[in-house]
Amino acid sequence: MKKRFSKAVLICLAGVLLISSFELFSQCRQKISREELQNKIISNSKSFPYLENASLPIPFNASIEPSRPFYKNIALQNNKNEAIPQPESLCDNGYYWMGGPTWTADTDGNAIVWGAGGNLYFADANDPTHPIEMWWGDIPLRVRIHNGIALFFCYFYTYAFDVSVPLSPAWLSYGPGYSQGFWDAYSSPDDSYWILTDWAFYGGLTIWDPSTLNYKWGPLPNPQGGSYFDLFIDDQKDVVIAGDYSSGLLDFYDISNLACSSPVLIGQISDNNAGLVYYDYPYLYSSYEPWQYYNQWIYGGSEEGYCAVSVIFLLDTLNPDNNFFIKEYTANYDVVSMKNSPNGFIVGYLQNRAVEWAPQFDYLINGCFINNKASSLTYDCAYQGSTGVAACSAGGARFFNSFFTETSHFITGEYAYDVVPWGDYLFVPSGKAGVAIIDNSDPSWPRTLSFLEIDTSVIPEVKFIAVSQNGERLYLSDGTDKVWFANISNKTNPFIISYSYYWSTLSSGNVSKLITYGNRLLIASESGEIDLLDISNPNLMIQLSSINYGESVVDMEVFELASYPGTSFLAVTTNANFYIFDFSSNFFSEVGFLENFGNYFIAISGNVAYLKNSTFIQPVLFEGSFPSFYLTIDGTTPLNIGYSWGPPDFIKKYDDTKLVCAGDDTNYGGYPSVFLIDIGTDPLAPQLLPYEQPGVLPFDLLSGLSVKDGLIYYATDYFGTGALTIEPDYDLPFATSSLVVTPQNPDIPSHSPNPNYWLTGNANLSITVRDNASAITKVRFKYNNRTIRTLTNQTPAGQDGVYSFIWDTTLWT
Structure with missing residues (x-):
């Protein structure tokens, strides 16, 4: 029997994203009070705006709306032929490619x-590789289909969809x-209510009414x-079987009359394995760890390689006292799911294995190893009819048949380390999943074209990329001392040319950046070495020269100066200093130096370098003449941008008058955002544009930033990529306006002053703005910080301007 880890550990760390530190795990083993527990959760969490200053129980706030789905029905765009007034601002028009690991199926x-x-x-x-893809902006943690309804339990909210017609999912309701x-x-059993288990209240059950968007019963005490x-619900007897992990008990509740009474405790079974629960008449199974223990967004427990499962004979769930303990089965892998299957029950194992068992684990009916080349894990599994599916994180959704042979898969990626535009494509280095190749020929409709999959036993993951x-x-x-190359001439069928790699003297440090420039490739390392390679032969990488100052390379940027045509320059920041090199002759020659400017990111515009760290942007002027520049900050005015969640502290040139960078969003307590910087008014005194703007908030933590053809692309760790445009600042100031939202559905009340609330059902909204600021002749209507419509009104100056339109929220236009 494995030693039980402390339940208090799971709860006190539940609010922390992606925690897998054993040291922190060890520090939290002692029992703590519920008040201490709540305080620890709140202090550890960056994503709990609803828990701040809250008292138990925490009320559900339906005015804080969940993210709307982003179907590929893009909002109406502004007329590009219109004159564009100032000031300009960043605008999120909903251009997304949403990648990320697969957690549940x-x-x-x-x-x-x-x-x-x-x-x-x-x-x-019958055709799992051509799904409907819904851009949702919430992390799906667990999904179950029940009576044709898919219930997605997600990081922020729970959502229900009618999937009786799989390719026409109908949204039904949502909850906490x-x-x-x-x-x-x-x-x-009849889908009228949702039954929730809690970690923030009393450890018991909560009954949610999806028809009223409110609690029906609870939160109830344990x-x-x-x-x-974990729970299992016996639909035949209207009984909930709840696994009390900390106490080693299976509790049984009668839920036959939830409309009139709360769940009634009818009995208990003592079981030390009360983690994951499954019942298939007449056998009750409970495995040691609940699925939450392994999920990376909740706890992220480590692999242990075996799991104890109790097998209990139970004829009637309404009479749990009449039970008989049969045996404890020891699985050779970590159990993450147990579900019904055609011939017995299917068990999903963390170590990429799915097995259909006969009752009582008497014998193995069929089984397979899934995605065995990927260094990822399986978090959920199911098998019905003749089709099985496993959620394999970086390996995506893997499908298998009745012979338990993998037939196909659908990969969406893993950790997005960057976004690299080239031509009509975007390339996203996606961790253990490989590289996503995105068709971006229509920037308002980015779609996955293919995936360059990798053998993770050779290439553990992809962190840095460069396109020829x-x-x-x-x-x-992969961020070590190796660089591989792939053939992407056919974007729909990319492949690794060879699993041999370029090593050279980079064995002294790990790769920190790749840049292609003409027929040359630049490789920077954390040890301070920069290698210059000839890549004119598409099947070879030949080193031309290298330089090493013994300082870890933080960022580098290739640039040219109009006054020195034909000369190739490389700007480099290390952990200590800032350098300019000429590498036109395939050798590095230092032509500029500024000491004590380490750990900065670089953007170059004209003869000014803009160095950004987590606090400010420092302009650096190139003075003197080639081949020896004098780099100075004299006469410059740095821009204080505030503390950013960095590094990395991205900064890129947009055009000769603007930069884009990552920094603080003060409205969200330091959450990383994308800012627009004015360098056209005074190149040596950059300013936020428009002034005092909070920036645009991406989906999650920024991991990359690029600019191409007027669009600003960003990468966000587990959420893929997005794009921003620069448009006139038409946002209506509420101080000089009134806004009325009138739903056509009479069940939804009018709302003022803004439409930031969740809409139930298929509701149309009549939105009207009355404005007495005569200077404003155009209004941008936003929902969830995303533009839904821009309207122009020709009201004469001095008179109230009225702007109205009908918004069909079901189409998201």
Whole structure:
């Protein structure tokens, strides 16, 4: 028997994203009080605006709306032929490619549904590789299909969809999710209510009414002061079986009359393995760890390689006292799911294995290893009809048949380390998943064209990439001392040319950046070495020269100066200094130096370098003449941009008058945002544009920033990529306006002063703005910080301007 880890550990760390530190785990093993528990969760979390200053229980706030789905029905765009007034600002028009690892999946034999990154996927079981992809902006943690309804339990909220017609999913309702204090959500037998287990309140059950968007019962206390993680609901008897992980008990509740009474405790079974619960008449199974233990967004427990599962004979869930303990089965892998299957029950193992077992684990009916080349893990599994699906994080959704042979897969990526535009494509280095190649020929409709998959036993992950000038080769590194290259001449069928790699003297340090320039490739390392390679032969990488100052390279940028045509310059920041090199002759020659400017990121415009760290942007002027520049900050005015969640502290040139960079969004307590910087008014005194703007808030932590053809592309860790445009600042100031929102559905009240609330059902909104600021003749209507419509009014100056339109919220236009 494995030693039970402390339940208090799971709860006190539940609010922290991606925690897997064993040191922190060890520090939290002692029991703590519920008040201490709550304080620890709040202090550790960056994503709990609903928990601040809250008292138990935390009320669900339906005015704080969940993210709307981003279908590929893009909002109407402004007339580009109009004159563009000042000031200009960044605008998020909803251009997204949402990547990310696959955390959960289920099937009922008709539909296959899964969640990856911030996306929801709906597919027909007969054709799973052509799903409906829903850009949602919330992390799907667990999904279950029940009576044709898919219930997605996500990081922020829980969502229900009718999937009886798999490729036409119909949104039904929503409720609280993990961040609002809950471990999981399940449908009642008739789907009238949702049953939630909680970590923030009393460790018991909560009954949610999706028809009223409110609590029906609870949060209710746990009878022994412990906490429920996983449940199983016996639809035949209207009984909930709740696993009390901390107390080692299986509690049974009668839920046959939820409309009139709360769940009634009818009995208990003592079981030391009360983690993951499954019942298939007449056998009850409970495995040691709940699924939440392994999920990276909740706890991120480590692999242990075995799991104890109790097998209990139980004829009637309404009479739990009449039970008989049969045996404890020891699995050779970590169990993450147990579900019904056609011939027995299917068990999903963390170590990429799916097995259909006969009752009582008497014998193995069928099984397979899934995605065995990827160094990823399986977090969920299901098998119905003749189709199986497994959620394999970086390996995506993997599909198998009745012979348990993998037939196909659908990859959405893993950690997005960057976004690199080239031609009509975007390339996203996506961790253990490889490299996503995105068709960006229509920037308002980015779509996955293909994935350059990698053998993770050779290339553990992809962190850095560079595309050759002709777009036929892709150079990639896992961040160690190796660089591989791939053939991408056919963007729909990319492949690694060879699993041999360029090593050279980079063995002294790890790769920190790759840049292609003409027929040359520049490789920077953390040890301070920069290598220059000839890549004119598409199948070879030949070193031309290298330089090493013994200072770790933070950033580098290739640039040219109009006054010195034909000369290639390289700007480099290290952990200590700033350098300019000439490498035109394929050798490095230092032509500029500024000491004590380490750990900065670089953008070059004309003869000014802009160095950015987490606090400010420092202009650096090139004085003197080539071949020896004098770099100075004399006469410059740095821009204080505030503390940013960095590094990295990205900064890029947009054009000769503007920069874009990452920094603080003061409205969100330091959450990383994208800012626009004015360098056209005074190149030596950059300013925010427009002044005092808070910036645009991406989906999550920034991991890359690029500019191409007037669009600003950003990468966000587990959420893929997005794009921003620069448009006139038409946002209506509320201080000089009135806004009235009148729903056409009479069940929804009018709302003022802004439409930031969740809309139930298929509601149209009549939105009217009355403005007495005569200087404003155009209004941008926004929802969730995304433009839905821009209207022009020709009201004469001095008279109130009235702007009205009908918004069909179901189409998101």
